[in-house]
Amino acid sequence: MEQDAGAAAVIGDAKRLVQALANLLDNAARYTPPGGRIVVSVTRQAPAVRIAVRDDGAGIEAGLLPHVFELFTRGEAMRENQGGLGIGLALVKNIVVLHGGTVAAYTQGAGKGSVFTINLATAPE
Numbered sequence: 001m002e003q004d005a006g007a008a009a010v011i012g013d014a015k016r017l018v019q020a021l022a023n024l025l026d027n028a029a030r031y032t033p034p035g036g037r038i039v040v041s042v043t044r045q046a047p048a049v050r051i052a053v054r055d056d057g058a059g060i061e062a063g064l065l066p067h068v069f070e071l072f073t074r075g076e077a078m079r080e081n082q083g084g085l086g087i088g089l090a091l092v093k094n095i096v097v098l099h100g101g102t103v104a105a106y107t108q109g110a111g112k113g114s115v116f117t118i119n120l121a122t123a124p125e
């Protein structure tokens, strides 16, 4: 866990925002082999806060990346063994967008890890 945001308050539905973050953590754990590294960081970029979940696991194929937040999208390589129903990231996006925020996914390519980010406006101080 890396944090340089200080206390960054966000107005929203705490249960659902936690559910969004939990889905990113679930994916990072599921698609990263044992011994891998998962880093959660919180960075304040006023007037927003950026939460990033970074792993050094399976990465995402280039063809899948633009669709990764769509409902029922799943990676081929992972489907047989570990993959779920393809719902988690669609849920993450919906929750974050309903809070006026944005999501993004980055990867260095297959086998090279992924980064998922959530950007949310901070509450007025």
Ligand SMILES: Nc1ncnc2c1ncn2[C@@H]1O[C@H](COP(=O)(O)OP(=O)(O)OP(=O)(O)O)[C@@H](O)[C@H]1O
Pocket (backbone or CB within 6 Å): 027, 028, 031, 032, 055, 057, 058, 059, 060, 068, 073, 074, 075, 076, 078, 083, 084, 085, 086, 087, 088, 089, 090, 113, 114
């Ligand atoms: N951290 C990650 N590393 C590599 N691939 C990922 C990662 N997160 C998501 N993916 C890919 O994106 C696809 C969609 O993810 P999503 O969370 O929506 O569904 P899922 O994990 O398959 O099922 P579930 O509905 O249980 O979450 C996954 O099947 C996987 O191929």
Ligand SMILES: [Mg+2]
Pocket (backbone or CB within 6 Å): 023, 026, 027, 084, 087, 088, 089
């Ligand atoms: Mg998932």
